[in-house]
Amino acid sequence: MKILVMGAGAVGGYFGARLQAAGEDVTLVARGAHLEAIRKNGIRLESGLGNLTQPIAATDTPADAGPADIVMFLVKLYDTAEAVEAIRPVVGAGTVVIPFQNGISARGALTEAFGVARVGGGVAYIGAEVEAPGVVRHSSSFARVVFGPFAATARAPLAALSAAFGRSGAEHALVDDINRQIWEKFIFLSAFSAITCLTRLPIGPVLADPASRELFRAAMAETLAVAMLHEPSVDPGIVEARMEMLSAPGSAGMKSSMLFDLERGRRLEVAELSGKVVALGAxxxxxxxxxxxxxxxxxxxxxxxxxAG
Structure with missing residues (x-):
């Protein structure tokens, strides 16, 4: 199937490369030195689940790729409006766009642009970063995507994507409760981003200190209270489940993507994460x-x- 990865940073680069290696027709949308390195050398994954150097099509202009069956939408939250306009030429009558972003706001913008049938939902669970142009370092012991339809989403492209992920060997799930999955990811991710950035630490030292551990727990509990108003099916035990997950071996070095951005002096998604929690809570x-x-x-x-100057 034809897949466009809109925003081929660490997450998009990782899953795009796995799909291309399995024989799918994937185009990565990237920019700058990262784009040039992919064009010249392919994309390289450094991963405990298997290293890979994969030749793959890459562009900074989505229209160059032509109509897609699936658009995996992975831009930073603050770039959503611009990216929606950029993918218009590739979204046709049989396309489904799936946002795999950190927050909860892209669905509305995508639905307004393309209609309810053309938009699904998704979440990605992976620790990864672009270590150098064209190189994605996968640092977590897991790499998983979950996606599914909303009530009016066209389902056939999602089933085809599930089959494609199956051929790639990447862990994935096609689910019927994607809105719950999105909110549960937001409960974790909003807190994980906030507290790792405030402490400038990976999650291991945060959880090892009693005070910062409870701060992280409290941040998740705040988002849980907000989430249950919007999606009552959210698991009320999600906070303790995520605390247990992060206590497992191999999790101590995990950082949020927002902390990677902070360390590199890049823009932050804090308005779309903690800022969104504050606004919904108010x-x-x-x-x-x-x-x-x-x-x-x-x-x-x-x-x-x-x-910075």
Missing amino acids: DAGIPTPVHRAAFAALSPWRSGNPL
Whole structure:
């Protein structure tokens, strides 16, 4: 099948390469030095699940790829509006766009642009970073995507994508409760991003210290309270389940993608993560003091390092 990966950073690069290696027709949308390295040398994965150097089509102009069966939408949350316009030429009558982003806001923008039948939902679970142009280092013991339809989503392209992931060997699931999955990821990711950025630490040392451990737990609990108003099927035990997951061997070195961005002086998604929790909490009368503090403390970094020239 024909797959466009809109935003081929670490996550898009990893799964795009696995799909291409399995024989799918994949085009990565990237830019700058990363794009040039992929064009010249292919994309290289350094992974405990198997290293790979994969020749693959890459462009900075989605229209060059032609109509797609699936668009895996992976741009940063603050780039959503621009990316929606960029993919218009590739979204046809049989296309489904699946956002695999960190937050919860892309669905609305994509549905407004392309209609309810053309938009599904997805979440990705992986620790990875672009270590050098054209090189993705996969640092977690897991790499999994979960995706599925909303009520009116065209289902055939999703079934075809599930089959493609099956051929690739990548762990995946096609589910009927994707909205719950998205909210449960947001509960974890909003807190994980906030607390690793505030402490400038991977999750291991955060959980090893009693005070920061409880701060992380409290941040997840705030997002859980907000999430249950919007998706009542969310598992109320999700906070403890994620605490247990992160205590497993091999998880201590995990960092959020937002911390990688902070360390490199890049823009942060804090307005779309902690800021979104604060806004939804305010609308519902739910206190969100941890996320409010995180948003305030990280706000000067929203556009990158404020001390950079």
